[in-house]
Amino acid sequence: AIFDRLEREAAAVPIGSDGLLAGTTLVGCMDPHWDPSARASFIGMHPSHTLGHFYRAGLEAMTLQTARALEEMRSHGLSPAQMVAIGGGANSRLWTKMIADATGIAIHKGHNAEASSLGAAISAAVGIGWFEGFAEAADAMTSIAETIEPDPSCRAAWDALSARQAKVFSATQFAWRTGA
Numbered sequence: 001a002i003f004d005r006l007e008r009e010a011a012a013v014p015i016g017s018d019g020l021l022a023g024t025t026l027v028g029c030m031d032p033h034w035d036p037s038a039r040a041s042f043i044g045m046h047p048s049h050t051l052g053h054f055y056r057a058g059l060e061a062m063t064l065q066t067a068r069a070l071e072e073m074r075s076h077g078l079s080p081a082q083m084v085a086i087g088g089g090a091n092s093r094l095w096t097k098m099i100a101d102a103t104g105i106a107i108h109k110g111h112n113a114e115a116s117s118l119g120a121a122i123s124a125a126v127g128i129g130w131f132e133g134f135a136e137a138a139d140a141m142t143s144i145a146e147t148i149e150p151d152p153s154c155r156a157a158w159d160a161l162s163a164r165q166a167k168v169f170s171a172t173q174f175a176w177r178t179g180a
Contacts, residue, residue: 007094009052010059015157019044021168022057024065043168059095064162067102084108086115093148100150102158107148118142 025038042057070080083105085096090113100107112118122137131137 003092006052006055007092009050010056011094013050013052013056015060015154016161016164017053017057017060018049019046020049020053020057021165022054022061023165023168024058024061041168056094059092059098060161061165063095063098063102064158064165066099067158067162068166070103070105080105082106082108084110086110086113088113096148100148101154102162104150104152104155106150108144109146109148111143111145 021043023038023041023043025035025040042054073080083099083103085099085107089095090109096107096109099105110118118141122134122141125131125137125141126134131140
């Protein structure tokens with residue numbers, strides 16, 4: 001019930017969380033910053049910010065990490081055309097929509113978001129001979145429940161937020177490491 005409430009409240013907050021920015025790196029950040037000393041922060045807090053703002057700002061930070069990682073992939077000639085949402089995050093309609101909008105890539109959600117269990121079942125099915133190979137088993141045992149298309153009209157707002165958040169990440173991490 002708490003996540004349903006947080007999702008509703010965060011969905012009512014615009015891109016950029018009314019100026020609240022989050023850094024979600026509690027114990028270091030790998031992609032895209034590769035900084036094991038990175039630490040979490042909230043910047044721009046105001047008395048008008050609600051729990052929905054904080055939740056959305058956290059989702060935005062994780063969304064933008066994904067978007068920047070995809071941009072890095074593109075800079076190396078890779079062209080991801082789609083993503084598959086798995087695990088607990090796949091249950092968040094808000095978050096998967098945010099990722100689609102921020103990256104410009106469609107998000108596919110399967111009927112089964114628990115990839116580890118599904119992978120084990122696929123392996124077992126191949127192992128006992130129900131299928132000749134993993135591709136055949138995966139085709140038979142997986143399916144897309146929903147595709148979330150990106151809204152291109154949101155992309156400029158996401159790009160602007162990404163630029164602001166990247167600057168804040170750099171400044172707060174410098175201050176944390178140096179004690180400044």
